[in-house]
Amino acid sequence: MRFSIQYVVILKQSNWVWQQGMGARGVIGDRWSMRILWACAIGSAASLYMVAAERQAQNRQRMLAEELKAMEAESGNGEVV
Numbered sequence: 072m073r074f075s076i077q078y079v080v081i082l083k084q085s086n087w088v089w090q091q092g093m094g095a096r097g098v099i100g101d102r103w104s105m106r107i108l109w110a111c112a113i114g115s116a117a118s119l120y121m122v123a124a125e126r127q128a129q130n131r132q133r134m135l136a137e138e139l140k141a142m143e144a145e146s147g148n149g150e151v152v
């Protein structure tokens with residue numbers, strides 16, 4: 072129980088320091104840092120979507136190639152019509 076109370080006190084202190092601005096926070100302010108964070112999150116989501124779409128296309132091509140090989144094997148003569 073004592074650990075959790077200390078943890079809450081530390082969280083409250085860090086939140087207070089964050090709200091006060093922590094003195095010199097660097098060149099980029101809070102508003103711009105949040106914009107940069109959102110831009111990175113949106114970029115990551117877009118890249119994950121593109122990777123998923125590419126893998127889906129590759130799986131579709133592989134599946135069609137396997138079906139074509141199976142159809143050729145069933146025909147027996149190996150002729151492609």
